[in-house]
Amino acid sequence: MKLTQAIILSAAILAGHACLAQEVKEDFKPSILNQPGQEYPQVNSQGYVRFHIKAPTADSVRVSLGLGGRGGTLLTKGDDGFFTGTTEGPMDEGFHYYHLTIDGGVFNDPGTLNFYGSTRWESGVEIPAHDKEFYALKDVPHGNVQQILFPSKSTGSQRRAFVYTPPGYEKDKSKKYPVLYLQHGWGEDETAWSNQGHANLIMDNLIAEGKIKPFIIVMTYGMTNQLKWGHLKEFKIDTFQTVLTDELIPYVDSHFNTIADQSHRAMAGLSMGGMETHAITLNRPDVFSYYALLSGGIYTPEELQGKAKPKLIFISCGSKENPDKINQAADTLKQAGYNVVSYVSENTAHEFLTWRRSLYQLAPLLFR
Structure with a gap:
């Protein structure tokens, strides 16, 4: 019985890693909640979200949006001063609040609209739902x-x-x-x-x-x-x-x-x-x-x-x-x-x- 449980647990863990490691489709489009003319954040057909934040003097940028319990999404700084990153996995369909933590300070994403939640105005992103009609x-x-x-x-x-x-x-x-x-x-x-x-x-x-x-x-x-x-x-x-x-x-x-x-x-x-x-x-x-x-x-x-x-x-x-x-x-x-x-x-x-x-x-x- 214990061996069976161990096999099931191992299979579940491997399945979870496989899910996280799935190939990310490069069909990203701007979120429908973006500010006029802003290209980021972007969402792909699988529900992943990609961010592109200009912060040339910053050392660290993290987005609160991400898989539960993983601390959000840490972005990587490029030579052009932009921090870029994609959520580790697909998000649930629908609306999500998020914010940026830049060198320890909390800020909203200038690319998207703001919505009142968590007792403050937060950034928002929408993952298109299959039943969104x-x-x-x-x-x-x-x-x-x-x-x-x-x-x-x-x-x-x-x-x-x-x-x-x-x-x-x-x-x-x-x-x-x-x-x-x-x-x-x-x-x-x-x-x-x-x-x-x-x-x-x-x-x-x-x-x-x-x-x-x-x-x-x-x-x-x-x-x-x-x-x-x-x-x-x-x-x-x-x-x-x-x-x-x-x-x-x-x-x-x-x-x-x-x-x-x-x-x-x-x-x-x-x-x-x-x-x-x-x-x-x-x-x-x-x-x-x-x-x-x-x-x-x-x-x-x-x-x-x-x-x-x-x-x-x-x-x-x-x-x-x-x-x-x-x-x-x-x-x-x-x-x-x-x-x-x-x-x-x-x-x-x-x-x-x-x-x-x-x-x-x-x-x-x-x-x-």
């Missing part, structure tokens, strides 16, 4: 994403949110819509779901295909970033819950054409936004009828017992996360009589392609 920018009617500023007496401030309204919203002021309150993860803010997640494009395409009933999406800052990574369990929901349920929702209902009741209101969140969704929906089941946790934990029958029964519970994650836990939780909830849907995104981890796919699966289930 569902969030692609297409020649279809488009909704509108607008910034709103709403008063918050509880925090003594003006706060910001972004609101997606579906195509045709402005033309028919008599029509009213359900609302999804959609939360970002730790380190991100209210820009994440539009910029990194393409929530508006996902909605536009689903509406154009007749797959969903149009609804409004509201995205606001979840007040998550005061805590450092590793201390997220210390987060207290009370302040944000007050802002969301007592201030933002009434503001949205009074300024937009919403169906302002519990049965036409949903809350969802990715990662820590899922933790917020979990807490708020349990604390205020009178506010929401649809609950969705995207890589954000699970519900149990015990914590839902005695509360208003949601119309839908949706839980999801990537196949590289903990899919067994998600599926088992869904089975348990179904046995307890809840309407539950679980979804696992294939070949993704705790990353935006998981959450884009999750929203794509969730949206048609809402407000039916």
